[in-house]
Amino acid sequence: xxxxxxxxxxxxxxxxxxxxxxxxxxxxxxxxxxxxxxxxxxxxxxxxxxxxxxxxxxxxxxxxxxxxxxxxxxxxxxxxxxxxxxxxxxxxxxxxxxxxxxxxxxxxxxxxxxxxxxxxxxxxxxxxxxxxxxxxxxxxxxxxxxxxxxxxxxxxxxxxxxxxxxxxxxxxxxxxxxxxxxxxxxxxxxxxxxxxxxxxxxxxxxxxxxxxxxxxxxxxxxxxxxxxxxxxxxxxxxxxxxxxxxxxxxxxxxxxxxxxxxxxxxxxxxxxxxxxxxxxxxxxxxxxxxxxxxxxxxxxxxxxxxxxxxxxxxxxxxxxxx
Numbered sequence: 026x027x028x029x030x031x032x033x034x035x036x037x038x039x040x041x042x043x044x045x046x047x048x049x050x051x052x053x054x055x056x057x058x059x060x061x062x063x064x065x066x067x068x069x070x071x072x073x074x075x076x077x078x079x080x081x082x083x084x085x086x087x088x089x090x091x092x093x094x095x096x097x098x099x100x101x102x103x104x105x106x107x108x109x110x111x112x113x114x115x116x117x118x119x120x121x122x123x124x125x126x127x128x129x130x131x132x133x134x135x136x137x138x139x140x141x142x143x144x145x146x147x148x149x150x151x152x153x154x155x156x157x158x159x160x161x162x163x164x165x166x167x168x169x170x171x172x173x174x175x176x177x178x179x180x181x182x183x184x185x186x187x188x189x190x191x192x193x194x195x196x197x198x199x200x201x202x203x204x205x206x207x208x209x210x211x212x213x214x215x216x217x218x219x220x221x222x223x224x225x226x227x228x229x230x231x232x233x234x235x236x237x238x239x240x241x242x243x244x245x246x247x248x249x250x251x252x253x254x255x256x257x258x259x260x261x262x263x264x265x266x267x268x269x270x271x272x273x274x275x276x277x278x279x280x281x282x283x284x285x286x287x288x289x290x291x292x293x294x295x296x297x298x299x300x301x302x303x304x305x306x307x308x309x310x311x312x313x314x315x316x317x318x319x320x321x322x323x324x325x326x327x328x329x330x331x332x333x334x335x336x337x338x339x340x341x342x343x344x345x346x347x
Contacts, residue, residue, distance in 0.1 A: 077110035131329025225255030
């Protein structure tokens with residue numbers, strides 16, 4: 026379900042055979058594999074490593090547009106790359122970062138994301154300098170899935186010295202916000218913007234951090250800047266709809282949310298943002314219609330419903346929010 030659409034199940038048969046064959050070769054199992062001369066084994070290993078690196082590069086390119094199915098395809102490619110070359114740490118780091126982002130976007134359940142992060146980490150006996158970039162992902166998993174705040178904060182403390190990278194900064198800032206350490210999250214994002222001022226993700230995320238910290242004027246100013254700066258970026262519209270709706274600019278919030286839902290049909294959180302904006306405008310029936318749409322989608326696949334609570338609060342439905 027994660028790697029392919031159901032109509033592609035037949036294609037998975039060939040992929041399964043390929044993976045089993047790869048494992049047999051890697052483990053030296055089987056009469057034919059065991060009888061191969063050393064040069065032939067070395068050639069096969071070299072070919073597997075080249076194939077793994079090619080898959081890693083293709084996956085890195087495929088998931089940059091944040092589209093659900095492209096990201097799931099990239100996840101499958103990274104899993105395959107790790108099968109071919111378990112020592113390819115870059116693929117393990119990419120897999121961990123990808124699944125965390127999929128989970129944040131609501132594309133993947135936390136259970137599957139946590140299992141993938143563990144799988145990525147298990148192949149690295151000890152987190153050396155080359156693998157320290159995995160620490161924020163591990164910290165995210167420890168906090169949000171294992172519910173172990175002490176371990177999560179220890180991981181994050183070890184990752185403080187990492188240079189800015191959008192994936193690491195994203196995981197670290199989300200964990201800080203989850204812990205209500207808003208000041209630290211804002212400082213982290215502001216420092217990152219100094220290094221990467223053209224990043225639309227950083228601009229929109231800073232607005233959200235300011236919003237959660239209760240800094241209304243600064244949040245509004247920052248999100249309007251982010252929307253003007255990168256109207257084509259999904260998160261600018263998403264955070265814009267949430268922040269403007271909360272601050273009494275429901276008409277503008279609805280406009281942003283409708284633009285986002287029309288453009289990014291794969292993004293369930295866009296529907297949540299539209300439901301929230303409609304509720305802020307007092308359009309309860311239309312808001313409920315969007316919530317029902319999410320409920321129907323959840324019968325077919327995983328749907329992140331966290332933000333629905335905020336919509337129910339605005340609608341005055343305390344029990345539903347709880």
